[in-house]
Amino acid sequence: MGRLVALSLLGISLALLGERFLALRNRLKASGEVESVDLPNCHLIKGIEAGSEDIAILPNGLAFFSVGRKHPGLHSFAPDKPGGILMMDLKEKKLRALELRISRGFNLASFNPHGISTFIDDDDTVYLFVVNHPESKNTVEIFKYEEEENSLLHIKTVKHELFPSVNDVVAVGPAHFYATNDHYFSDIFLKYLETYLNLRWANVVYYSPNEVKVVAEGFDVANGISISPDEKYIYVADMLAHEIHVLEKHTNMNLTQSKVLKLDTLVDNLSIDPSSGDIWILRIQNILTEKPTVTTVYANNGSVLQGSSVASIYDGKLLIGTLYHRALYCEL
Secondary structure, eight states: OHHHHHHHHHHHHHHHHHHHHHHHHHHTTTTOOOOOBOOSSEEEOTTOOSOEEEEEEOTTSEEEEEEOOOOTTOOOSOTTSOOEEEEEETTSSSOOOEEOEEOTTSOOTTOOEEEEEEEEOTTOOEEEEEEEOGGGOOEEEEEEEETTTTEEEEEEEEOOTTOSSEEEEEEEETTEEEEEESOSOOSHHHHHHHHHHTOOOEEEEEEETTEEEEEEEEESSEEEEEEOTTSSEEEEEETTTTEEEEEEEOTTSOEEEEEEEEOSSOOOOOEEOTTTOOEETTEEEOTTSSSOEEEOOOBOOSSSOSSEEEEEEETTEEEEEESSSOOEEEEO
């Protein structure tokens, strides 16, 4: 009898593991094929060879690129080179991406940038928020962009126990932001287990110098985060659930869910067109209505770009970044 019970338990365990494995493949879209959707006026951006995981564009056309992300299990074309922040002026005729100098005292050797966001203060000071993973840790770095020197002055490193696995950030003040945790755990093995079991423990945290709190939870893998042009809604990409969550922002900075948009693709970083409010990951128009319009503007099977992670728009110009590969510039 004992052997029969043990055999039954083993069978149940194997069946459960098999079901979870198939479910994970579906969440990862592992068996899907990409049908290319081309644009006529595109070219690769010189100077970006090892990833441009996130892109943020200022109203004046200056674009920041987060480059050189390193992650366990993820390929890198520049494994021995630290990450950095590049800039491109989209108003120039001859576009080029140049690395910004960062002020002394900041540990450049371990710089491992991930998601980024900008904030412009009332006095026109530009702040750049960067999710950083130095030596596999989790911090948010706050820089001030110094236009005359074309450099970044490091202001502050934010660490907190509520940031076990920070992915992306959206700035809402000079030292205030929302951030996504793509996992509940910081340990790499526990992260894989969490994903495999689909625990949906990922969350969104609000940070200010006076208060830090979880404001939304229950995500599979909370990834990209952004804010609507009127600053009334926060958008969160749940990557493996293939969803965009629309969250209403309240005066106390808490969030409540307004709607969820289901998509048929993995979703990473979110960029907002400030003039139309369109969300770029695909192109999502009128997301607050009952029937948003979803359009695939560009898709590639890996022959040009591998592992796209972000699309940002400025004045008819589209920038597409990747996890570890190259970046693309297109004129729409």
